[in-house]
Amino acid sequence: MIIAEDLLLSYGAKIEYYEAGDIIFREGEKPKYYYQIISGRIKLNHYNEEGKELILAILHHGLSVCELLLFIDKTYPVNAIVFEPSEVIKLSKSNFVKMLDENPDVSRDLNKFLSERLYQKFIMLENNSSLHPDVRLLGVFDYHKSFSSDTDRYSYEIPLTRQQLASLTGLRVETTIRTIKVLEKQNVVKIVQGKIYY
Template sequence: MSAANFGLSLVVLRNVPLFSGLDESELEKLSRVSVRKRVERGAFVVRAAESTDSLYSVLTGRAKVTNTDEEGREIILAWLGPGEFFGEMGLIDGSPRSANVVASEPCELMVLSKEAFQRCLQDNFQVAQKLMQILVRRLREADRKIESLALLDVYGRVARLLLDLSVEEEGRRIVKKKISKQDMARMIGASREMVSKVMRDLELSGYIATENDLVIILGA
């Protein structure tokens, strides 16, 4: 899985939210030091405890951030889609990778070296500001997840997860991203069987409906 030896086009860079505020000259500089990397479904992009040497942004495809519990079971911490990035924490504090990132479908990534990332932050306050805003948002989301695990039963955790994954479209809240019961279970700390039961109960009670691969939240 070697990185492609060419810079990213300006069009691609403009679609990465972290760098969207840069002017043409700064985008050109970034383009010259950035490379694309393609990974296949199921491949590890980074592994927990590895040294941190690059920032990654997802251009196409989806990836999951995972770790394992004491019994070796996979825990899904987050999903990453186009425009989202990872690897920034270790570049800031010098610590090893804190989690695995695995491609859940074929992905194309933008890779920026540690030196290029730090130079970009030093030269562009708007990138540093955007990074801080995104990190604060992630911290708030992590706080909500911890609160959910501590205070809500499985029904509440499934309901909150569906709301977090949903988007508003034509006056309805819809979960458009296909997600398996097993992956839902790994995200909320429950068994697949319990998640299946809760989803079935929510549908029978009229709280959700399914259409093909979509989940529609009723009354939201």
């Protein structure tokens, strides 16, 4: 979902720059801003009681960050951590709501986008309950590729490391690596210089 930057700026948005490792917001904080990524990548994560990281998503250019929480009175259930140097446009919650009220077409587009994301999340969660590692990985691949307009085979570079894929799927890194090699032999993915293309 890309809301036009000039529209966001006309409602008082600011552009902010972040370095890798910067924290945009922490789990437990109240949402106060709409964030849209101009460049770079941001991960949404959570740490379990043993301190193990669970990555829920890695967001990139054009995507918004936890915008759905601006519509309810809940705190963030995740951390938003900058994955690589990023440029983000940031609009206050009150101005975001005002913008949607005054631009029903943008509000409709946002509702459609949120519905698509929720649908893909359901599919990914369903796949993550599978006992088969290939089903889990393909669920993550499908979810990430769903944000790309190019649906051709091998057209999408998976923006995740093997470790991150393991964290997203609850698999061991060794199982993830082994399964990706099997998927490559089955011509489901292509590996080029260590990058996974789906």
